Amino acid sequence: MDATIQKTILFGIFIVIGFFLKRKFNSKAEIQGLKKIILNLALPATIFIALMGIDIDPGLVGFPLMALGINLLLFYIFPLILLLVGFKKDSSDYRTMRLMIPSLAPGLSCFPFISEILGQEYLAKAAMADLGNKVFVLIILYSIATQWYFKQTSNNNNKKEKGKLKTLLITLFSEPVTLLILVALALMTFGFSFETLPAIAQDTIQKLSLLMTPLVMIFIGLAVKIRKDQCIKLLSILIIRAGVVMLISAGVIWVMQISVREDILWMLAFSLSACSFWPYAHIAGISEKEKKELGKEKTFKSSTAINLLALSFPLSTLIIMTVMLNPDFMMIPSHIVAVAVACLGIGSVLVIWIRLKEIKGMRSNSKAIRFKWMDYKKV
Structure with a gap:
């Protein structure tokens, strides 16, 4: 059996294991605990090994800018798409989607595949690219979220919010992943490699790294929670998102002549990474504040963000696995465009189906109102 297929099947087995373990996890806190182990231990260790195993290349500096470019393109492209799908402009759902869609969560979606199938060199590139994504989701999106919050609530507590922004900057540079990336880069600058580290350090980091792939796959299985409300609408958005990012990637590949x-x-x-948890964290923080001050959510809708995350992880995993299973086909830009167009087509069909269903529902409601009015007149 081909090694890629074998590894992909293995990923699927771990996801299924996670799905069947759901009953053993009685609270969200337990699942979040698993996520924290991944993000704070297994992932940093894996990335540290990857970075320490390659030579510093000035070209790596461009990867954060590439990721930031993807984030920004998605942020500015999707407002129109959201309106076409049926989200009302300036509604809480609309703002929630605008914040969530441009974010990327490579640590929980693509890093395991890159690590297992493409190797440590490419994981290092992805880790460097994620620095740009982190700047976007932690700083830029937080600034946007607070700006929208001020606009909705006319709150003038700017000093407090500036303090929170400063806290987020500190958070960015105190995250284990970011810290270990900086440490690895510093060590490599002075000529160190992973093999020159003390044996106990190597052994500890390697064993932590081995946890990443199975834990991430199990976490995805645990996190799958398909809800009926908004399911089709959110799914259509995510499929269209996949199509858009593949078109962007195809354009970059064609322009840069990557072969x-x-x-x-x-x-x-x-x-193709899933949507990130960080925008949800911003949304949840603002929503909690609004509930205390206003008694309800006004700027965002946290339930929409949760539903999107629940769908985003398994869908992104499925698409990434499909891409990895067909490397020869996907290396041709025209083929990538064809797959992207197919995704856009599927998403559009779902959107049309949603709109037709909404129109049908509106007609049914109008008929019901008319009949009630006729009954009222008879009385």
Whole structure:
């Protein structure tokens, strides 16, 4: 059996294990605990090993800018798409989606695939690219979220919010992943490699790294919670999002004349990452504040963000696995465009189905109102 297929099947088995373990996890806190182990231990260790195993290349500096470019393109492209799907402009759902859609969560979606299938060199590239994404989700999106909050609530507590922004900057540079990336880069600058570290440090980091892939796959299985409300609408948005990022990737590949299969695969896998948890954290914080001050959510809708995350992880995993299973097909830009158009087509069909269903529902409601009015007149 092909090694790629074998690894992909293995990922699927871990996801299924996670799905069947749901009953054993009685609270969200337990699942979040697993997520914290991944983000604070297994993932940093894996990225540290990846970075320490390669030579510093000035070209790596461009990867954070590439990721930031993807974030910004998604942020500015999707307002129109959201309106077409049926989200009302300036509604809480609309603002929630605008904040969530441009974010990327490579650590929980594409890093395991890149690590297992493409190797440590490409994981290092993805880790560097994620720095740009982190700037976007932690700083830029937080600034946007607070700006929208001020606009909705006419709150003038700017000093407090500036303090929170400063706290987020500190958070960015105190995250284990970011810290270990900086430490790894510093060590490599002074000529160190992973093999030159003390044996106990190597052994500890390697064993933590081994936890990442199975834990991430199990976490995805645990996190799958398909809800009926908004399911089709959110699914259509995510499929369209996949189509858009593949078009962006195809454009970059064509313009830069990238022909190495692994380079194309890691770029696609990274851009197809699931939506990040961080925008939800911003949304949840603002929503809690509004509930205390106003008694209800006004700027965002946290339930919409949760539903999107629940769908985003399994869908992104499925798409990334499909890409990885067909490396020769996906290395041709025209094929990527064809798959992107197919995604846009599927998403559009779902949107049309949603709109037709909404129109049918409106007609049914109007008929019911008319009949009630006729009954009232008879009385």
